[in-house]
Amino acid sequence: MADQIQENMLFSCVHEQHFGTEQLVVNHALSIVISGRMEIFTPEGSRFFEEGKMGIMRKNTLLKTRKHPALDGQPFKSFTIFLTEDYLQQFALQNSLPAQERFTGNHLYEIPEESFISGFFQSLLPYFDKPDFFTSKMAALKTEEAVELLLRLDQSFYGFLFDFSKPFKIDLEAFMQKNYLFNIPLVEFARLSGRSLSTFKRDFTKIFQESPERWLKQQRLLEAKNLLQSTNIRPSDVYLHVGFENFSHFSNSFKNYFGFNASRLFNS
Known part of the structure; x- marks a missing residue:
């Protein structure tokens, strides 16, 4: 299976080293590397995400990726859930969340492996080989669960996720x-x-x-x-x-x- 998108979820599987072509993260992207490793290049430098590593990339982030299969021959696999601005605005309205200040923190946040989000991703793995079973209703439920878990993990995610300001004129x-x-x-x-x-x-x-x-x-x-x-x-x-x-x-x-x-x- 190559990259496949179901709703706001991306199931990625590549058998050879692969340099990504998409170089702008439009929406917040919560990801886990299931097997192999992924090299991420940003304006601040590069870093590796090994098997089992989780992270979230903030919207409007420029980056390049290179996906590496595992040394034992297993393909590179990853799973990503995209948190769109439309969804997050609806979430904020339904939960009466206050307006957030412009976010000035890091654009890439590595999530601790011992967090509940690890269990969240484990619950999604059965769908990896059968993504057609991942219905729109399931996607909506899992998206809400992901947001709730992020907010429980760290209060700073309120600013990270719910800053809806537009890019301002810069140097x-x-x-x-x-x-x-x-x-x-x-x-x-x-x-x-x-x-x-x-x-x-x-x-x-x-x-x-x-x-x-x-x-x-x-x-x-x-x-x-x-x-x-x-x-x-x-x-x-x-x-x-x-x-x-x-x-x-x-x-x-x-x-x-x-x-x-x-x-x-x-x-x-």
């Missing part, structure tokens, strides 16, 4: 220098920086004296060259690290910009 230069390697549409860069697309493009050109598209390609190619010169990453892998969608586009862009093939640096 665009610092934001782009920190996040240019993430492959997301310009409209998402604009939204995360607290701007409309037209304002984003205008502010960007004023700051960088270049269009966003041209600047992003240039910065990603320069980083690719640096990685090829300083690491043992192959050109066929490096394009994923630097935000290109496919190897062909990366190869052509690299040769056009530098005047030689990326493989020349890897073999030198």
Whole structure:
């Protein structure tokens, strides 16, 4: 079974090392690694989640993932439940929760293995191989259970989950220098920086004296060259690290910009 979505649940199973293509967490994502391990790259650095590890990623977080099968040959498996803003707004209304201040804490929270949430995930494992049995009613019940358990685990989750404020206008230069390697549409860069697309493009050109598209390609190619010169990453892998969608586009862009093939640096 490959990745399969049922309602707001994601059942993931991959048999070979896999670099994720989705690089923006739109909704809060509560996850467990069932087998294998997952490497997570964020603007703050990278970390591994081994088998049995649980965590929650906050909405609007930029990240890259690399999934590794287990050393004994078992495929990588994980389970994720997405907590959407629409659902959480409804939950807050039904439970008369007060408005929350803008959340300023960590975007990735590792959940202790001894918490009740471990038992919550255990109750979901039978559905992993038979996701079609996971009905809409079951999804609603389990989503409510997940939220209740998080709130019982740590009071800070009230702010984490129920801050419904929109991204505000931030320092665009610092934001782009920190996040240019993430492959997301310009409209998402604009939204995360607290701007409309037209304002984003205008502010960007004023700051960088270049269009966003041209600047992003240039910065990603320069980083690719640096990685090829300083690491043992192959050109066929490096394009994923630097935000290109496919190897062909990366190869052509690299040769056009530098005047030689990326493989020349890897073999030198």
